[in-house]
Amino acid sequence: MAAAKEEVQRVPFGRLPTGEEVDAWVLRAGGVEARVVGYGGAIVALRVPDREGRVADVVLGYDDVQGYVDGRAYLGALIGRYANRIRGGCFRLDGREYALPVNDGPNHLHGGPLGFHRALWRVEPLDTTEGAGVALAHDSPNGDQGYPGAVRARVAYRLTARGELVVDYRADSDRPTPVNLTQHSYFNLTGDPARDILDHRLRLEADRFTPVDATLIPTGETAPVAGTPFDFREPAAIGGRIGADHPQLARAGGYDHNFVIRGGGLRLAARVHEPGSGRVLEVHTTEPGIQFYSGNFLDGTERGKGGARPGRRCGFCLEPQHFPDSPNQPAFPSAILRPGETYSSRTVYRFGVE
Numbered sequence: 001m002a003a004a005k006e007e008v009q010r011v012p013f014g015r016l017p018t019g020e021e022v023d024a025w026v027l028r029a030g031g032v033e034a035r036v037v038g039y040g041g042a043i044v045a046l047r048v049p050d051r052e053g054r055v056a057d058v059v060l061g062y063d064d065v066q067g068y069v070d071g072r073a074y075l076g077a078l079i080g081r082y083a084n085r086i087r088g089g090c091f092r093l094d095g096r097e098y099a100l101p102v103n104d105g106p107n108h109l110h111g112g113p114l115g116f117h118r119a120l121w122r123v124e125p126l127d128t129t130e131g132a133g134v135a136l137a138h139d140s141p142n143g144d145q146g147y148p149g150a151v152r153a154r155v156a157y158r159l160t161a162r163g164e165l166v167v168d169y170r171a172d173s174d175r176p177t178p179v180n181l182t183q184h185s186y187f188n189l190t191g192d193p194a195r196d197i198l199d200h201r202l203r204l205e206a207d208r209f210t211p212v213d214a215t216l217i218p219t220g221e222t223a224p225v226a227g228t229p230f231d232f233r234e235p236a237a238i239g240g241r242i243g244a245d246h247p248q249l250a251r252a253g254g255y256d257h258n259f260v261i262r263g264g265g266l267r268l269a270a271r272v273h274e275p276g277s278g279r280v281l282e283v284h285t286t287e288p289g290i291q292f293y294s295g296n297f298l299d300g301t302e303r304g305k306g307g308a309r310p311g312r313r314c315g316f317c318l319e320p321q322h323f324p325d326s327p328n329q330p331a332f333p334s335a336i337l338r339p340g341e342t343y344s345s346r347t348v349y350r351f352g353v354e
């Protein structure tokens with residue numbers, strides 16, 4: 001078998017305002033091609049075949065590194081230290097109060113304005129016997145964005161011969177701190193970022209979701225999806241009930257909610273089928289929750305790849321995660337990493353056709 005490193009190519013992507021060069025790492029395996037950059041640890045392209053074998057890029061992104069520097073929608077980025085929201089940017093841990101920058105109305109979102117999506121991760125080819133991969137490393141110092149503890153974050157992206165993108169997250173810390181890492185790719189399985197994603201058919205392996213208040217912070221309860229527009233236990237078009245008269249849809253302007261994934265361990269969380277192209281995306285994860293975000297805040301103002309300006313709902317995110325605001329929600333699975341422990345999670349994006 002060919003050495004995996006040979007499937008990894010490195011091409012120039014651009015220069016940051018600080019003068020640092022950023023390369024794109026091109027991974028190829030199983031008929032899929034992924035491009036990863038160190039800036040934000042972002043996936044900048046993901047090319048997968050449709051049912052006729054025609055390959056198209058199914059993620060939103062920008063053409064150059066400046067796009068990622070200016071971007072506000074976290075397109076394709078790694079998110080940390082804490083994916084999703086923390087109420088008021090405050091939490092208590094071991095009797096101490098911590099204040100984080102507030103960057104989403106009254107709340108802290110996605111690790112803060114200079115979260116891991118703004119870091120220049122170190123990238124090197126991954127030594128793997130199967131497929132092709134890269135290993136990314138980012139060291140976040142004590143006090144970074146208000147969080148305690150020096151955190152070492154490590155993420156591996158690996159494409160397998162079966163056309164799966166495997167993302168492995170690891171972190172450790174020298175003090176207790178919240179950690180919740182995810183991947184913020186926006187998918188559009190048509191391959192056309194100018195089209196909306198409302199016809200995509202979604203299945204979620206979730207019987208319950210976490211309703212939110214007016215600022216999108218969980219109320220603390222988990223509510224059954226049965227009988228609501230949040231019921232995706234059978235495949236349903238994303239757009240089918242998105243305009244329904246439901247207070248939770250009104251609060252978020254569509255879907256922007258954490259679903260409680262049934263079961264534990266690495267299991268199927270979501271499956272999306274795009275009827276036109278036949279493309280299928282399955283998301284498997286070890287995380288307890290997944291944020292399904294229907295791209296409600298995309299507004300066509302950002303210049304995306306090839307000049308396209310993705311508008312409202314022209315991409316959707318499925319962000320495996322611990323539940324939002326867990327540091328303030330004792331009933332939710334804990335997202336606290338303590339010294340001597342290793343944070344570890346895996347997500348697998350499996351592509352196919354139907």
Ligand code: GLA
Pocket residue numbers: 072073074084109216256291293297317319
């Ligand atoms: C997450 C949030 C959304 C939005 C996007 C980024 O998915 O839940 O509300 O902030 O990130 O625009």
